[in-house]
Amino acid sequence: MADIVQPRPVLPPASGALTVRLRRLGEVTVQTLRNPVTVIGLVIIVLMFAMALLAPALTTPNEPNPYQMPRDWTALNEPPGTPGHPLGTTAHGGDVLYGVIWGSRTSLWLSIIVVAATVTIGTIVGSLAGFIGGKIDEILMRVVDVFLAIPELIFALAIAAVLGPSFSNIILALAIVYWVKYARIIRGQIIHVKQNEYVDSARVIGDTKFRIYLKDVLPNSITPVMVQATMDMGAIVLVGATLSFIGLSEAGLAEWGVLVSEGQVGISTGRWWASTFPGLMIFLWALAFNLVGDGLRDVLDPRTESR
Amino acid sequence: MQIRDYLIRRLMVLPILLIGVSIIVFALTRVGGSPIGIYMSHEMTPEEVEELEDRYGLNDPLPVQYFAWAGGVLRGDLGWSGVAVAPVTQVFRGKLAATMELATAAGLVAVTLGITLGTFAGSRRDRLPDHLTRVFSVSGSSMPDFWFAIVLLIVFWVYLGWFPVGRSDPAIWASIAHPTGLYTIDSLMAGSWQAFRDAIWHLVLPAITLGLATTAIITRMMRSSLVEELNEDYVDAARAKGLPERLVLKRHARRNALIPTMTVIGLSFGFLLQGTVVVEIIYQWPGLGRWLADAVLRGDQATIMAYVLFTSVLFLTVNLAVDIIYAYLDRRVVLGS
Numbered sequence: 001m002a003d004i005v006q007p008r009p010v011l012p013p014a015s016g017a018l019t020v021r022l023r024r025l026g027e028v029t030v031q032t033l034r035n036p037v038t039v040i041g042l043v044i045i046v047l048m049f050a051m052a053l054l055a056p057a058l059t060t061p062n063e064p065n066p067y068q069m070p071r072d073w074t075a076l077n078e079p080p081g082t083p084g085h086p087l088g089t090t091a092h093g094g095d096v097l098y099g100v101i102w103g104s105r106t107s108l109w110l111s112i113i114v115v116a117a118t119v120t121i122g123t124i125v126g127s128l129a130g131f132i133g134g135k136i137d138e139i140l141m142r143v144v145d146v147f148l149a150i151p152e153l154i155f156a157l158a159i160a161a162v163l164g165p166s167f168s169n170i171i172l173a174l175a176i177v178y179w180v181k182y183a184r185i186i187r188g189q190i191i192h193v194k195q196n197e198y199v200d201s202a203r204v205i206g207d208t209k210f211r212i213y214l215k216d217v218l219p220n221s222i223t224p225v226m227v228q229a230t231m232d233m234g235a236i237v238l239v240g241a242t243l244s245f246i247g248l249s250e251a252g253l254a255e256w257g258v259l260v261s262e263g264q265v266g267i268s269t270g271r272w273w274a275s276t277f278p279g280l281m282i283f284l285w286a287l288a289f290n291l292v293g294d295g296l297r298d299v300l301d302p303r304t305e306s307r
Numbered sequence: 308m309q310i311r312d313y314l315i316r317r318l319m320v321l322p323i324l325l326i327g328v329s330i331i332v333f334a335l336t337r338v339g340g341s342p343i344g345i346y347m348s349h350e351m352t353p354e355e356v357e358e359l360e361d362r363y364g365l366n367d368p369l370p371v372q373y374f375a376w377a378g379g380v381l382r383g384d385l386g387w388s389g390v391a392v393a394p395v396t397q398v399f400r401g402k403l404a405a406t407m408e409l410a411t412a413a414g415l416v417a418v419t420l421g422i423t424l425g426t427f428a429g430s431r432r433d434r435l436p437d438h439l440t441r442v443f444s445v446s447g448s449s450m451p452d453f454w455f456a457i458v459l460l461i462v463f464w465v466y467l468g469w470f471p472v473g474r475s476d477p478a479i480w481a482s483i484a485h486p487t488g489l490y491t492i493d494s495l496m497a498g499s500w501q502a503f504r505d506a507i508w509h510l511v512l513p514a515i516t517l518g519l520a521t522t523a524i525i526t527r528m529m530r531s532s533l534v535e536e537l538n539e540d541y542v543d544a545a546r547a548k549g550l551p552e553r554l555v556l557k558r559h560a561r562r563n564a565l566i567p568t569m570t571v572i573g574l575s576f577g578f579l580l581q582g583t584v585v586v587e588i589i590y591q592w593p594g595l596g597r598w599l600a601d602a603v604l605r606g607d608q609a610t611i612m613a614y615v616l617f618t619s620v621l622f623l624t625v626n627l628a629v630d631i632i633y634a635y636l637d638r639r640v641v642l643g644s
Contacts, residue, residue, distance in 0.1 A: 153581040275457045276461070
């Protein structure tokens with residue numbers, strides 16, 4: 001029998017790196033959960049997400065469009081505690097509880113779409129600038145500077161106004177405004193990471209530029225983006241609700257900012273509930289993501305731990 | 308790099324940024340289709356519309372249109388405001404005074420409160436006051452200002468009746484002259500105690516609302532830089548020579564901690580300015596922000612674009628000033644870059 005000893009297959013480095021990364025992720029999770037304040041934030045987020053996902057089960061979805069407030073014209077301006085309307089109704093007979101619950105779904109859509117879009121665009125632009133450098137870097141960063149020169153809310157407001165009032169235009173406007181932050185973060189990180197020895201060694205063993213970027217540079221640059229993205233999950237809802245409040249969403253949309261705006265007219269006559277509950281939800285949403293983002297930063301970036 | 312070179316470089320980038328902003332603003336006016344809609348009426352024939360477009364140069368290539376528009380802006384022609392039914396520049400000044408008065412009041416609240424709270428927390432690190440301050444600053448930056456305004460109104464206007472809405476009592480407002488347009492200053496110049504009281508009375512709630520988020524940011528920055536400074540060697544040296552803790556804090560640590568806080572204060576100016584939009588809507592404050600909100604809802608492009616241009620120019624200028632001051636105060640910045 002031919003005695004050919006097969007050399008043991010060498011594990012591709014990627015799987016080794018993956019194990020290390022998974023272990024690191026586990027460590028980060030454990031460390032993050034050690035901070036009670038972060039856990040409070042996490043609990044709020046879980047509850048909000050659960051509410052958003054279970055919205056069709058928690059309420060009777062409005063036909064044909066569940067994101068539009070149902071109108072009960074026989075129950076206008078009912079105070080909280082009214083049978084069938086535990087949080088009261090609006091001046092148009094909208095059930096405040098329905099708005100609170102479906103508003104979480106609207107907010108979830110808004111924040112996930114905007115954060116995903118801005119992180120993607122920002123990562124691509126920031127990577128091109130940081131990894132390639134030179135003229136491309138110079139041009140891209142000037143574009144970023146121009147975008148940063150216009151105050152965020154005003155910029156988003158102007159874009160949404162030009163596009164016309166609708167919730168999807170608010171999403172688009174926020175995506176156009178918010179990617180620059182990520183481009184800046186990623187670029188800075190990449191320039192920093194590029195100088196590491198392991199990048200040089202990868203170059204020496206003949207890895208292609210793209211492979212070096214994908215395997216060594218990007219994964220080591222992404223951490224601050226995660227912190228920023230967590231914070232932005234909250235901030236986006238805050239700004240989106242502000243634009244809705246000003247009147248750039250469709251009227252009657254089950255969205256917290258729209259509800260606060262609709263409830264505003266009633267406060268002079270003592271009808272406090274229609275604005276108060278949806279507004280409280282915006283606050284809690286933003287608060288939760290700020291708490292978790294803070295906790296994550298403390299763990300991922302120990303330099304700022306004392307802050 | 309010398310401070311002078313740094314300055315020159317920063318000043319050279321400024322025009323590039325301004326041109327960039329103006330291109331974005333111009334592009335925005337064309338995204339929503341031809342701006343001819345403002346001048347059109349339903350009775351016009353297509354030929355008349357065509358003629359109108361020709362008169363305003365709307366059939367020219369876009370770059371030509373851009374230069375025509377930018378030239379107008381440089382000459383102070385910002386177009387016609389449909390909401391105010393007047394040229395934008397004419398309405399701007401009066402509204403600007405109202406907004407600046409509000410933003411300044413909010414800024415004063417934020418700076419005073421932020422530095423005080425930040426110092427208080429930073430010098431009591433990881434003790435109860437520090438934790439409470441942290442809760443305050445995280446809540447403050449998570450607060451939707453439009454909702455906070457409504458809650459304050461429900462409590463202090465509807466239920467307690469302590470504070471009014473609006474900017475002034477019309478009768479008292481009419482009783483004095485308004486050379487500056489700033490109600491507080493005008494009332495002092497007129498020597499009217501009644502008017503001054505009225506001005507402050509109307510300012511309290513909007514200024515607190517607008518200042519909250521900024522207070523939170525300043526508090527946070529002040530606290531963390533104070534904590535950092537208190538770990539420095541010079542603080543140990545000051546303590547070692549027997550200086551009382553109060554003086555170590557006041558004379559040494561706090562002074563240095565104020566340097567990074569200064570930048571945050573400068574940058575928060577843009578933040579305050581954009582916050583005026585919702586605050587002015589809710590408190591019925593007759594300023595730029597409310598005008599902008601009306602313009603947004605009624606498609607008054609000239610007003611929107613003037614506002615974007617104005618805030619960006621102001622924002623860039625303030626940022627530049629802050630960077631220069633910071634470079635002078637903390638030489639490491641310049642030498643490091």
